[in-house]
Amino acid sequence: MRDESAEFEIKVADLSNGSRDYTGKIRREWLRGALEETDISVADEDGNVRYSAQKLGSDVLIDFDAQMVLRAPCARCLKDADVPVRARLKALFVPEKSRKLEVDMTEDGTEVSSTDAELYGYDGEVVIIDNLVRDELLLELPMTPLCSDACPGITPPPEEESEAAAIDPRLQPLLRFKKLNS
Numbered sequence: 001m002r003d004e005s006a007e008f009e010i011k012v013a014d015l016s017n018g019s020r021d022y023t024g025k026i027r028r029e030w031l032r033g034a035l036e037e038t039d040i041s042v043a044d045e046d047g048n049v050r051y052s053a054q055k056l057g058s059d060v061l062i063d064f065d066a067q068m069v070l071r072a073p074c075a076r077c078l079k080d081a082d083v084p085v086r087a088r089l090k091a092l093f094v095p096e097k098s099r100k101l102e103v104d105m106t107e108d109g110t111e112v113s114s115t116d117a118e119l120y121g122y123d124g125e126v127v128i129i130d131n132l133v134r135d136e137l138l139l140e141l142p143m144t145p146l147c148s149d150a151c152p153g154i155t156p157p158p159e160e161e162s163e164a165a166a167i168d169p170r171l172q173p174l175l176r177f178k179k180l181n182s
């Protein structure tokens with residue numbers, strides 16, 4: 001049965017011939033909902049994702065490449081900054097019931113698999129990569145997002161500059177002279 005809440009899912013039954021490639025949009029409505037509890041949002045356009053799924057026995061190797069423009073507060077001026085991010089990851093999904101065994105093997109220092117992929121669990125029928133796509137995109141967001149490299153930060157309003165500071169220092173003595181005589 002299809003889980004209606006999943007955005008990116010791969011049915012193992014569709015992989016009977018080995019591997020399969022998928023291309024799709026990252027809907028901004030979906031990602032905005034997935035980021036609800038953060039101060040990160042999304043820019044005005046959908047993102048793109050390409051991923052391949054490969055069946056390795058009962059495991060599924062996912063290789064994805066996701067691109068999206070996130071919107072975060074600029075670290076200098078706090079205005080909205082649109083930051084393009086790109087996340088690429090290989091993830092190996094193993095059936096939940098065999099996962100504990102695999103982890104025990106790692107603790108013994110044994111290789112889990114020949115791939116350099118990160119390890120995740122799935123129910124044995126449908127691989128859902130929604131959280132992975134969201135988390136990896138967030139990880140690509142810089143610690144200090146900027147609205148532009150040249151962002152000057154929060155500048156004091158011009159009226160705070162004193163009259164004297166705006167005058168050429170070489171004329172300062174004249175200014176004092178002027179005040180004495182007025």
Ligand SMILES: [Zn+2]
Binds near residue numbers: 077148151152153
């Ligand atoms: Zn800024």
